[in-house]
Amino acid sequence: MSAWQLLPAIRDLYSRRPEYVHHELWELVHVLFSLGYVDDLADEGEIAAAVEVAREDYPQWKSAA
Numbered sequence: 001m002s003a004w005q006l007l008p009a010i011r012d013l014y015s016r017r018p019e020y021v022h023h024e025l026w027e028l029v030h031v032l033f034s035l036g037y038v039d040d041l042a043d044e045g046e047i048a049a050a051v052e053v054a055r056e057d058y059p060q061w062k063s064a065a
Contacts, residue, residue: 001038001042001043003046003047003049003050003053006032006038006042006046006047006049006050007053007054009032009037009050010028010032010047010050010054011054011057012037013028013031013032013037014054014058025044025047025048025051026044028047028051029042
């Protein structure tokens, strides 16, 4: 699954369950699968790319640096 296919899932996850915004990538792999956003475990690199784009769209989702 590509980052562009994951992007709507990440946006939906973050908007419905904001507690997942600060989870690690390896946790998001399992969360997306467990909650039914994806049919198979997604690659961490693809999730990272989708998370990066989603966080740029919504400043409140950016990591505290």
